[in-house]
Amino acid sequence: MDNCKPSTPTKTLSKRQPQYRFPFIPVSVAILLLCFLVFYYNLLKPNFLLPVVSNTFKSQSLQCSNQALAIGERFLWYAPHSGFNNQLSEFKNAILMAGILNRTLIVPPVLDHHAVALGSCPKFRVVDPDEIRISVWNNVVELTRSGRYISIAEIIDISSLVSSSLVRVIDLRDFVSIWCGFSLDLTCLTDSKEQSSISNHLTRCGSLLAGVLDSADKCVYAVNEDCRTTVWTYHSGDKDGMLDSFQADEKLKSKKNITYVRRRRDVYKALGPGSEVEPSSLLAFGSLFTAPYKGSQLYIDIHESPQDKRFQSLTNKVKYLPFVPEIMNAAKEFANVTIKAPFLCAQLRLLDGQFKNHWKATFHALKQKLEALREKGPLPIHLFIMTDLPGDKWADTYLGDLVSDSNYRVQFLAEDDGLIRAAAKKLQATGYGQRFIPSSDDKVGKKHCSKQMLPDILLHVEQAVCSCASLGFVGTAGSTIAENIKLMREFGSCSASGQS
Numbered sequence: 001m002d003n004c005k006p007s008t009p010t011k012t013l014s015k016r017q018p019q020y021r022f023p024f025i026p027v028s029v030a031i032l033l034l035c036f037l038v039f040y041y042n043l044l045k046p047n048f049l050l051p052v053v054s055n056t057f058k059s060q061s062l063q064c065s066n067q068a069l070a071i072g073e074r075f076l077w078y079a080p081h082s083g084f085n086n087q088l089s090e091f092k093n094a095i096l097m098a099g100i101l102n103r104t105l106i107v108p109p110v111l112d113h114h115a116v117a118l119g120s121c122p123k124f125r126v127v128d129p130d131e132i133r134i135s136v137w138n139n140v141v142e143l144t145r146s147g148r149y150i151s152i153a154e155i156i157d158i159s160s161l162v163s164s165s166l167v168r169v170i171d172l173r174d175f176v177s178i179w180c181g182f183s184l185d186l187t188c189l190t191d192s193k194e195q196s197s198i199s200n201h202l203t204r205c206g207s208l209l210a211g212v213l214d215s216a217d218k219c220v221y222a223v224n225e226d227c228r229t230t231v232w233t234y235h236s237g238d239k240d241g242m243l244d245s246f247q248a249d250e251k252l253k254s255k256k257n258i259t260y261v262r263r264r265r266d267v268y269k270a271l272g273p274g275s276e277v278e279p280s281s282l283l284a285f286g287s288l289f290t291a292p293y294k295g296s297q298l299y300i301d302i303h304e305s306p307q308d309k310r311f312q313s314l315t316n317k318v319k320y321l322p323f324v325p326e327i328m329n330a331a332k333e334f335a336n337v338t339i340k341a342p343f344l345c346a347q348l349r350l351l352d353g354q355f356k357n358h359w360k361a362t363f364h365a366l367k368q369k370l371e372a373l374r375e376k377g378p379l380p381i382h383l384f385i386m387t388d389l390p391g392d393k394w395a396d397t398y399l400g401d402l403v404s405d406s407n408y409r410v411q412f413l414a415e416d417d418g419l420i421r422a423a424a425k426k427l428q429a430t431g432y433g434q435r436f437i438p439s440s441d442d443k444v445g446k447k448h449c450s451k452q453m454l455p456d457i458l459l460h461v462e463q464a465v466c467s468c469a470s471l472g473f474v475g476t477a478g479s480t481i482a483e484n485i486k487l488m489r490e491f492g493s494c495s496a497s498g499q500s
């Protein structure tokens with residue numbers, strides 16, 4: 001590592017700095033990674049930089065390379081799934097885990113809504129951790145190929161977490177470049193000869209991340225415990241290894257032939273420094289989804305602990321992670337310029353699963369709130385509606401009545417609104433600045449995935465608008481979107497300052 005005299009990375013860093021809005025990775029990691037890059041480029045320049053995948057390239061990077069291990073950084077990966085708000089809650093858990101285990105969190109993209117599912121923890125019917133990791137990888141490849149890849153850190157603002165050094169992060173794409181030795185962007189090459197070689201790489205890298213390639217050395221430790229057997233705890237004292245209060249009942253046990261029990265385990269003792277896991281470069285969890293259930297937690301039962309100040313501030317920050325300023329500003333602009341008055345927000349989930357059968361209750365809550373507002377005046381009452389019911393289906397519902405009633409002024413947002421598109425464009429432009437290592441192809445002035453689509457941010461802006469509704473908020477019972485809006489309102493996200 002002769003190339004790694006401080007002067008080289010420092011120079012590179014300062015040259016690039018203006019592009020970044022904030023230090024996405026703490027400087028120590030930055031320098032480490034840059035050292036590594038310089039080292040890596042010098043070593044592998046010919047085939048790493050060539051867009052064409054040569055045979056030499058093919059024979060490398062079957063395992064995480066020695067170079068990847070040489071940087072000494074330890075990483076944490078997990079399998080996000082289901083809808084956006086679920087992915088957000090897993091992201092928060094992943095940040096906590098990375099903090100506890102002192103590993104660099106690999107930041108995933110926002111996955112397609114129904115691309116990956118976990119199943120049901122209470123029913124003991126879930127997809128195995130390695131399988132769910134593979135599904136996530138497949139969706140990552142698909143997102144890249146179709147130009148829809150957007151990191152969750154381009155939607156959710158973790159800049160203050162990162163700058164306070166409470167957690168270290170790396171974008172998944174950058175991690176893949178370092179660790180698997182190729183750029184995900186190569187996925188978009190269309191030449192058929194190259195494609196088979198690339199798909200080979202993708203499969204191997206995916207298998208490595210999923211922990212299904214048997215690597216006895218220090219590459220990967222794959223966590224294969226899930227919510228059927230384990231509830232992760234932290235600072236649990238002598239309760240480590242105890243049975244959890246929620247277990248499969250006898251009926252379920254015989255029906256599913258369940259022979260295991262659910263134990264509460266201290267994640268730091270099991271997977272942290274000093275454990276057999278510590279030397280592994282990558283620690284891969286499966287799902288990090290949890291929820292309260294029958295007086296316990298389904299998978300993660302970790303709380304702040306006064307004895308650990310650093311962890312205390314991490315849990316406090318993770319409780320509420322704001323949207324990035326581009327999303328908040330679009331929402332504030334809509335409230336200021338389009339609605340222009342104090343307003344009520346109604347979030348109505350009317351389609352999809354359980355929500356189909358509860359229209360009456362959902363509308364009832366809104367009716368009551370509106371009647372109360374009407375008595376107080378003044379009229380008209382301004383109302384912002386976010387719903388999954390398409391506009392052309394409103395006519396025969398309570399929504400149709402509201403739109404035609406002159407006592408109300410109803411507003412809503414749509415995907416193709418100028419405001420949404422403008423915000424998406426801004427976000428896309430700054431989004432690139434959040435990457436730590438620009439993709440290798442930028443370096444040779446050629447990108448294979450050139451058709452990047454505008455990110456879909458409608459739902460996020462709608463939630464942000466609802467956080468600004470000064471007349472109140474009516475949500476749909478049981479909806480995670482409603483929960484998130486309540487959280488935003490509680491933390492005063494609308495009044496928090498944020499410049500574009």
Ligand SMILES: *[C@@H]1O[C@H](CO)[C@@H](O)[C@H](O)[C@H]1NC(C)=O
Pocket residue numbers: 072073074102273
């Ligand atoms: C956490 O990891 C970093 C980087 O690997 C290391 O420098 C630091 O000493 C570790 N902190 C603790 C408390 O182990």
Ligand SMILES: *[C@@H]1O[C@H](CO)[C@@H](O)[C@H](O)[C@H]1NC(C)=O
Pocket residue numbers: 257259
């Ligand atoms: C139930 O599980 C045990 C242990 O996993 C296995 O040995 C046994 O064959 C299974 N029985 C049935 C009916 O599947």
Ligand SMILES: *[C@@H]1O[C@H](CO)[C@@H](O)[C@H](O)[C@H]1NC(C)=O
Pocket residue numbers: 329332333336
């Ligand atoms: C919205 O209006 C308030 C008060 O009129 C103003 O202070 C604020 O800057 C405006 N925000 C935007 C995004 O236009």
